[in-house]
Amino acid sequence: MTSTEKNRANRPTTTLLIKGGHLIDPAARIDAPMDVLLKDGRVAEVAPPHKIKGADEKFDARGLIVAPGFIDLHVHLREPGQTHKETIATGTAAAAAGGFTSVCTMPNTAPVVDSVEWIEWLRQPERGAIVNVFVIAAATRASKGVTLTDFRALHTAGAIAVTDDGKPILDDAIMREALVLGGELNFPVVQHAEDTRMTENCSMHAGARSFRLGLRGMTAAAEASIVERDVQLAMHIPNARLHVAHLSTADALKSVRRGKRAKARVTFEVTPHHFTLTDEDMRDYDSNYKMNPPLRSASDLEAILAALADGTVDAIATDHAPHAAHEKEMEFEGAAFGITGLETALALAITRLHREKRIPVARIVELFTAGPARCFDLRGRGSLVRGSVGDVTVFDPKKKWTFDAAKSRSKSKNTPFDGWQLTGKAVATIVAGKMVYSG
Amino acid sequence: MNPARGSLLGIEHLEATEILRLLKFARRMNPDKPRPLLKGKRVLLLFYEASTRTRSSFEIAAKTMGAHTVLIQASGSSIEKGESLLDTGYTVRAVGADIIVIRHPNAGAPYIMAQHIDVPVINAGDGLHEHPSQALLDAYTILRNKKTFKGLQIAIVGDIFHSRVARSACHLLSKFGVKIILCGPPELAPDIATTLAPGVRVTRHIDDALRGTDVVMLLRVQKERLSGLKIDLPEYIARYQMNPARLKMAKKDAIVMHPGPIIRGLELTSEIADGAQSRILEEVRYGVPTRMAILARAMGKMR
Numbered sequence A: 001m002t003s004t005e006k007n008r009a010n011r012p013t014t015t016l017l018i019k020g021g022h023l024i025d026p027a028a029r030i031d032a033p034m035d036v037l038l039k040d041g042r043v044a045e046v047a048p049p050h051k052i053k054g055a056d057e058k059f060d061a062r063g064l065i066v067a068p069g070f071i072d073l074h075v076h077l078r079e080p081g082q083t084h085k086e087t088i089a090t091g092t093a094a095a096a097a098g099g100f101t102s103v104c105t106m107p108n109t110a111p112v113v114d115s116v117e118w119i120e121w122l123r124q125p126e127r128g129a130i131v132n133v134f135v136i137a138a139a140t141r142a143s144k145g146v147t148l149t150d151f152r153a154l155h156t157a158g159a160i161a162v163t164d165d166g167k168p169i170l171d172d173a174i175m176r177e178a179l180v181l182g183g184e185l186n187f188p189v190v191q192h193a194e195d196t197r198m199t200e201n202c203s204m205h206a207g208a209r210s211f212r213l214g215l216r217g218m219t220a221a222a223e224a225s226i227v228e229r230d231v232q233l234a235m236h237i238p239n240a241r242l243h244v245a246h247l248s249t250a251d252a253l254k255s256v257r258r259g260k261r262a263k264a265r266v267t268f269e270v271t272p273h274h275f276t277l278t279d280e281d282m283r284d285y286d287s288n289y290k291m292n293p294p295l296r297s298a299s300d301l302e303a304i305l306a307a308l309a310d311g312t313v314d315a316i317a318t319d320h321a322p323h324a325a326h327e328k329e330m331e332f333e334g335a336a337f338g339i340t341g342l343e344t345a346l347a348l349a350i351t352r353l354h355r356e357k358r359i360p361v362a363r364i365v366e367l368f369t370a371g372p373a374r375c376f377d378l379r380g381r382g383s384l385v386r387g388s389v390g391d392v393t394v395f396d397p398k399k400k401w402t403f404d405a406a407k408s409r410s411k412s413k414n415t416p417f418d419g420w421q422l423t424g425k426a427v428a429t430i431v432a433g434k435m436v437y438s439g
Numbered sequence B: 001m002n003p004a005r006g007s008l009l010g011i012e013h014l015e016a017t018e019i020l021r022l023l024k025f026a027r028r029m030n031p032d033k034p035r036p037l038l039k040g041k042r043v044l045l046l047f048y049e050a051s052t053r054t055r056s057s058f059e060i061a062a063k064t065m066g067a068h069t070v071l072i073q074a075s076g077s078s079i080e081k082g083e084s085l086l087d088t089g090y091t092v093r094a095v096g097a098d099i100i101v102i103r104h105p106n107a108g109a110p111y112i113m114a115q116h117i118d119v120p121v122i123n124a125g126d127g128l129h130e131h132p133s134q135a136l137l138d139a140y141t142i143l144r145n146k147k148t149f150k151g152l153q154i155a156i157v158g159d160i161f162h163s164r165v166a167r168s169a170c171h172l173l174s175k176f177g178v179k180i181i182l183c184g185p186p187e188l189a190p191d192i193a194t195t196l197a198p199g200v201r202v203t204r205h206i207d208d209a210l211r212g213t214d215v216v217m218l219l220r221v222q223k224e225r226l227s228g229l230k231i232d233l234p235e236y237i238a239r240y241q242m243n244p245a246r247l248k249m250a251k252k253d254a255i256v257m258h259p260g261p262i263i264r265g266l267e268l269t270s271e272i273a274d275g276a277q278s279r280i281l282e283e284v285r286y287g288v289p290t291r292m293a294i295l296a297r298a299m300g301k302m303r
Helices: A003-010 A088-097 A116-122 A151-156 A172-185 A208-213 A220-236 A250-261 A272-276 A298-309 A345-356 A361-368 A370-375 B016-028 B053-064 B085-095 B109-116 B132-146 B164-175 B191-195 B206-210 B233-240 B280-298
Strands: A015-019 A022-025 A030-033 A035-039 A042-047 A057-060 A065-068 A070-075 A100-105 A132-138 A161-163 A189-191 A241-244 A265-270 A392-402 A421-431 A434-438 B042-047 B068-073 B099-104 B121-126 B153-157 B179-183 B200-203 B215-218 B255-257
Touching: A022 A361, A065 A361, A070 A088, A070 A370, A088 A100, A088 A421, A088 A434, A100 A392, A100 A421, A116 A132, A116 A151, A151 A172, A172 A189, A172 A220, A172 A241, A189 A220, A208 B191, A220 A241, A220 A250, A220 A265, A241 A250, A250 A265, A250 A298, A265 A298, A265 A370, A272 A298, A272 A345, A298 A345, A298 A361, A345 A361, A345 A392, A345 A421, A361 A370, B016 B132, B016 B164, B016 B280, B042 B053, B042 B085, B053 B068, B053 B099, B053 B121, B053 B132, B053 B280, B068 B085, B085 B099, B085 B109, B099 B109, B109 B121, B121 B132, B121 B280, B132 B164, B132 B215, B132 B255, B132 B280, B153 B164, B153 B206, B164 B179, B179 B206, B191 B200, B255 B280
Parallel strands: A015 A057, A022 A065, A070 A100, A100 A132, A132 A161, A161 A189, A189 A241, A241 A265, B042 B068, B042 B099, B099 B121, B153 B179, B153 B215, B179 B200, B215 B255
Antiparallel strands: A015 A035, A022 A030, A035 A042, A065 A392, A392 A421, A421 A434
């Protein structure tokens, strides 16, 4: 492709009319049949059916839900350095297939993304991203938890948040400092809440099942104690913004609820696997059930479902964590933590939350759009009001399908949901007015 | 892939009738009389962890039945060079293994092996999980001494949490209605252990555990598996060590068992280890016929 052709391909000079669909835009309080016109990569008009005329291209969305482009706050794209697991190209292809128009990539790579140079590198077009990639930078140098990175420089370079994900920021003083500095810059500090002093050699949740299987268990307290500390800090530091990654326990949820009631700027995400599976579901030491935080107890799952339904949860995030087969097919205790999730998140939400638990589709859309956009201040995203970025997810909430991990667009196939019959699927993923996936 | 027929991965999912078949067959096995049921077969002993009793008795059991045995240990093999569990498995299969006996520090390692290798896999102890051949030889020992499981009560004292022997014993004895009392401090005998199988109870008091019991099983405090857990040994000895005075609280004909290795002066005194009620060496002896039965079953020769 010549550079002129490339430019033309990247510049959506045409208009795209998404017509006949049912628009759910929670931020704009719209849940009605609406047509959406995209022009020059932006939303040009939203109007009741048949009002908008004349577009270069039309997408027939009859029987489908039209929503703001989905945002995943927690994805491991594995670049730089771990391209045997995933690349930005393969990871964003999986994201597009799952209906995500934006993903936030985690910095626990090789090397750790803790500098402006790596942020710039990640944002280069050569990486081959087909959806928006927002960079979350490391909170401490090499994520060692000792010295804070240069928040101001990272922020200016375009990072949207900081974290040492994969590991917690354990040291009280460092976490306080991170929240103080983050508060000054309006920069969310994302915490992987795990007191690793309590989880040495642990590979699943501490409970009856871990005892039976002879696996050392991570207690709920190891998560809840860090969340409690962080919420306390956030409550007392002006403007501090705390985002709790992949919250998995009822006890941690209590702390977050308390922080939110006290008007602290505390947000959190939950993953599809934590609202779908419990520690009892793992069979025969299958490491596709091994992730961190681990699958928790049935009562933790119930607490999370309640928080999803009552509006407390801010976002659903996948914690998409691809690993090569040889890093998973081994002794459970030695296997890598993490599962893929981009292509199953929407379907698990529809299947588990809507069809089984009767949570309205509009609430699910909020958890994929307005909610995550608010967590990290993603301006112009998470809603389709006129002038917003033309990121749109069109999905069929009734489509029944079977997930085949072997056909995943991700480079890795480590998922417990292989062969699952699910309901709900992305039909079109549109990024800045350009269709990047249709299925 | 499903585990090959004849695999023995744990007691939890083994039927009571199958356990009785194994024990019955073991009764017919005499280590002093060679029975060439495994003539020409190759038994690979894959030991990733130290072992005296289990390894030697599997080896003697296999040889008594006419099999060739090859021992592979972590040190001195490719395991040391970083070969993965499955690659080692594929390798020994390619060499011609007919049965793989595996001991491994990680729970579930034999399952992973059995899911990928098409020969019977026998779990000779996996991490904190299970030690099925030990549970079977313990059951054999109990039956030789008590004739029946009916109405029996067993006290298992010591480090339950880190013990695969305790887990397998609980699964096995529970299937036959034995009353099981686990005894130790909360770090070693957590309350969650009662969820293991029906009929399991936990107590902190040794008197409570011993009163009226038929079998006392002692377990070693596994220093190598404590993983940062601090145990106050003098306190442990004061509260839980088995000595003649304490043993008097059990039934008069109670037997004392221990899977070994024993640490004299810690979980038991020498008077107990060498005393009239001790069946510790008897257990070791019964390990051979029990493992002969396990190997015969692996090759479909348990008839």
